[in-house]
Amino acid sequence: MNLFDVYPLYPITPVKAVDCTITDDKGIEYLDLYSGHGVISIGHTQPDYVAKVKEQLDNLSFYSNAIQNPLQVELAEKLGKASGLTDFSLFLCSSGAEANENALKVASFHTNKSRVIAFDNSFHGRTSAAVAVTDNKKIVAPLNAQQVVTFLPLNQIDLVETELKKGDVCAVIIEPIQGVGGLDQGTTDFFQALEKICAANDVVLILDEVQSGYGRSGKFFAFQHHGINPDIVTTAKGMGNGFPIGGVLISPKFKASYGLLGTTFGGSHLACAAGIAVLDVMEDKKLIENTNKVSEYFFEAIKAIPEITKVKGKGLMLGVEFDFDVSALRKKMIIEKHIFTGGANNKNLLRILPPLTITTAAIDTFIVALKESLAELKA
Numbered sequence: 001m002n003l004f005d006v007y008p009l010y011p012i013t014p015v016k017a018v019d020c021t022i023t024d025d026k027g028i029e030y031l032d033l034y035s036g037h038g039v040i041s042i043g044h045t046q047p048d049y050v051a052k053v054k055e056q057l058d059n060l061s062f063y064s065n066a067i068q069n070p071l072q073v074e075l076a077e078k079l080g081k082a083s084g085l086t087d088f089s090l091f092l093c094s095s096g097a098e099a100n101e102n103a104l105k106v107a108s109f110h111t112n113k114s115r116v117i118a119f120d121n122s123f124h125g126r127t128s129a130a131v132a133v134t135d136n137k138k139i140v141a142p143l144n145a146q147q148v149v150t151f152l153p154l155n156q157i158d159l160v161e162t163e164l165k166k167g168d169v170c171a172v173i174i175e176p177i178q179g180v181g182g183l184d185q186g187t188t189d190f191f192q193a194l195e196k197i198c199a200a201n202d203v204v205l206i207l208d209e210v211q212s213g214y215g216r217s218g219k220f221f222a223f224q225h226h227g228i229n230p231d232i233v234t235t236a237k238g239m240g241n242g243f244p245i246g247g248v249l250i251s252p253k254f255k256a257s258y259g260l261l262g263t264t265f266g267g268s269h270l271a272c273a274a275g276i277a278v279l280d281v282m283e284d285k286k287l288i289e290n291t292n293k294v295s296e297y298f299f300e301a302i303k304a305i306p307e308i309t310k311v312k313g314k315g316l317m318l319g320v321e322f323d324f325d326v327s328a329l330r331k332k333m334i335i336e337k338h339i340f341t342g343g344a345n346n347k348n349l350l351r352i353l354p355p356l357t358i359t360t361a362a363i364d365t366f367i368v369a370l371k372e373s374l375a376e377l378k379a
């Protein structure tokens with residue numbers, strides 16, 4: 001059987017990874033400044049994480065959600081403490097799209113409405129709840145026959161208010177920092193006004209922290225830079241450091257009932273062990289502090305590259321923009337300089353999402369390689 005060919009692949013086969021270093025099948029070492037789309041939060045094969053997951057695997061990896069699982073309770077308590085959302089409840093699932101799908105479902109049940117407001121260039125997943133943008137072409141797959149998604153530009157609160165006043169909207173879903181779309185962000189004024197008009201119109205405000213959460217922005221959740229209180233927060237990528245796990249964090253204003261949400265794999269013993277280990281390591285190694293320290297260093301160091309027209313993002317969810325398509329630059333960085341970076345729908349943007357354990361020395365390595373690559377491409 002062949003693989004269904006939906007991904008363009010770089011000719012590299014990683015076989016091992018430790019912290020921020022990936023080794024391929026030829027023994028070549030790469031600096032990982034992309035974390036597989038921001039998934040590796042605490043570093044590849046972090047020893048405490050590996051030990052915890054292995055121990056769980058030896059005992060019990062999975063049983064159904066109809067049987068008590070104390071690891072889910074432990075994970076929820078630790079996540080509440082780490083994020084400050086102690087009075088929220090946690091629904092566990094297995095991916096970002098599944099988290100958003102369930103968040104929209106809660107909003108739809110709660111309001112008995114179905115229209116969703118999202119923002120231009122947003123990305124919330126590729127399943128039936130998808131609001132996806134590929135090559136600036138919108139792909140809108142409705143959640144069900146009634147669910148319609150309306151896209152609006154970021155930072156235009158009047159347009160949002162006009163839509164909410166029509167009375168058929170269940171939820172506004174927004175990334176605090178756009179990931180795949182290219183790191184655009186709402187302003188604090190916009191987020192605060194959004195919170196107010198959602199509350200005034202009984203519309204559920206969903207913050208999609210699938211990529212920006214778990215410390216990546218320099219706060220546990222990126223919406224916390226704006227002093228707002230969302231109704232629902234979704235999370236996934238950094239939550240399991242490579243183990244598939246997602247979460248829907250639900251404010252106390254929503255009442256749970258049996259059968260409202262469900263999943264087979266979500267919250268398995270193994271997933272919870274991975275999730276608990278990530279939170280423990282984040283705390284032990286003070287990874288949010290490291291994120292802020294290295295981010296500050298990055299914003300200073302990157303000034304050494306005059307070809308960059310804009311530096312975007314927060315914490316270690318970063319991008320550097322040029323006035324040309326960066327595909328050749330990115331390829332050179334991987335193949336010749338052995339540094340993994342990421343792309344975006346904005347073809348001029350090179351994305352940098354390293355593990356949160358990254359050092360300032362690695363940033364220096366990146367800057368030197370970027371300088372050399374730009375000079376070589378010009379020559």
Ligand code: PLP
Pocket residue numbers: 037095096097098100123124125126175179180208209210211212236237
């Ligand atoms: N939401 C955001 C902000 C994302 O960046 C992504 C994935 O890139 C998703 C949702 C979908 O997550 P998953 O691919 O785990 O379904």
